[in-house]
Amino acid sequence: MLNTGKLAGKVIYVTGGSRGIGLAMAIKAAKDGAKIAIAAKTADPHPKLPGTIYTAAKDIEAAGGQALPCIVDVRDEGQIQQSIEETVKAFGGIDIVINNASAISLTGTQETSMKTYDLMHTINTRGTYLVSKCALPYLKESAMKGRNPHILNNSPPLSMQPRWFQNHVAYTMAKYGMSMCVLGMAEEFKKDGIAVNAIWPRTAIMTAAMEMLGGGKGIRDQCRNTDIMADAAYVILTRDSRTFTGNFCVDEQVLREEGMNDFKQYLANPEGKESDLMPDFFLDDFSLGAQQEVVNRQTEQVAAKATAAPAAQGSGPIQEVFKQIEGHLSEEMVKKTNAVFAFSISDDNTEWYLDLKNGAGSCGAGKPASGKADVTFTVNTANFGKMFAGKIKPTTAFMTGKLKIAGNMGKAMALEKMMVKMQKGRSYHTSTNNIWTPKSML
Template identity: 35%
Template sequence: MPACLIYMTASNVKVALVVGASRGIGRQIAIDLSKHGYAVVVASKSTSDATKVHPFPPDPNSQQSTISTVAREIQENGGEATAIACDTRDFTQIQQMVDQTIKKYGRLDVLVYNSGAIWWSSVEKTPMKRFQLMQQVNVEGLYGTVQAALPHFQKNDWTGRIIVISPPIYSRFFRGKTAYAMGKVGMSVLTKGLAMDWEREGKTNMAITSIWPATAIQSAATENLAREQASDLRKPTIFSDAILAMLAAPVHEVNGCLELDEDFLRKKGSTDFEKYNVVPGSSPRRIMPMEFPDLTVKEQADEGNRMDSTALRSKI
């Protein structure tokens, strides 16, 4: 029997696929899922020869940190990890990534989509190529990954969780970064819409949840801030702790929710946030609002004559 199947049979371990796991937040999510008993597939474009990285482990926010080093780090700490290279702009590669996950471990329990392209500027100063890159990685990459994963959740009797790194929907988020916001909010729309699909279809063991940081988190994206205003930063462990709490929460509490890391942890009873501060004793500035608009309407339950293009096509 192959070693991987022996591992599966012996532990019946749950499997998490973390897409965008080479650095920063994604790396931390993968490592902490492993610490909580998951076999973790770490996926991203960046690979390397992890045996030649010295000192090890590398700076988690540097170019030396790749899915290869993250997998090695997990393995050296006694966990199970596999690195799979994937460019999320290519749906064929996405399908291969999910297929390789299933071939290796035989199941998929948790999908985390952390891949993202960033460009914060006005519409005028956002070139078309940059806009297209963000839509390909952020929106299309997420949609493709979810599409590739759904058949395997179905084989698991529609039991599983999807975590999306995308924000609550509110108008201030669009300011100064419209092109970026179009993609990230689109990801949150997928969270809302897929959750509604599952509720209508009676898939009561599936949940999809979006999560976003309430305060800036130490990562490659905040490198300049880390040098100048480290007191405004929190460690990425606040984000991974919030995700672990989401995975432990009942489906009805998290399905279709657009959450913030700190606020969700507070709802689940956490009170000690000092441990997450990059600078001990500091009070990191909150970058997100305290309250968000309610996206529901009075007619929420009225579907009217709902059109289903699949059904219509079958009649043609």
């Protein structure tokens, strides 16, 4: 998407902009000649994640903008206020605030320490509120000068569906706190001509943090790149602040409204397929196209047969899946995966395991003999069958509440990569959709 020049000379304050989505948004604005303050903690290189406020500043300047790197912990009111004042002194005011800084922990109540809980809530909810509060006087000045002021939060649409809370209630509360800032501040600041909106991705976005968690190309195939969020943010920030406010925007929808229909340019893997994209959290509509809808309908009969009669421990369709898995175990697979998985089947109270950490691997009914599993999946029979048939990704099942995951999320994603490889090597039993399914599940 081409720049229009509408952000030329605008002063933008971005939190968490040393890498990823925040940096992509900053660079997009910099191409217009915007002046950008990068407010983030990363002054020294992270051992695993690239980018600091100083490398971000160089990237912004290389794109045609002006940059002000600011060391800021958004939990610290003093640091925020000081960086706001430094921005105003350097650039003459503030026209746009992008609240991008966020912390995430996809853990259940028992597994979430109060230190982690406090981290998410002080960065996500409190940090967003505090940055907006400190910048408000200058945004009002921007409005009085007719400079189209905006606040844009990287947060999801509000939805009270239980599935968005049940697996990670602390994280959901913290992200929804950012969205509630949009809901309230949009109305509060409307009289001042300051827009307050939210942006959220339609699919998972490939960032350095995601790559570290997911382990490379396997997760990359399921993601879009950060450019789609940057382009959508650009559209939002160039809309009239007095009329476009209080919106929970989704990146793809925003760009479609601008006439865009081809989204292949945003694939993190240019050779990937849009049908493989993984939906992001918090969006109630998960249809990624007619093809996926067809696949979903085709699996209903499979699911009905799989749940018709609960299997006894060590028998039935789940046992047949593990027999198929056993035939693909190898020392190479163990070396690449290095994890032990446990499966708790919720509708028949059976337990299964897959040991890909020891020897040439093993699997079967019961608990892993090697000890505690790295990841425990809780799922019903039907969705277990869909996962190993390639008809639903574990990450998608998790996001939609069909699967509970306890333990190492990185290892959980490694299992998904392993299943994809196994499915490619299997003979197909279905001619209608070319997806492998155990015969007893057909």
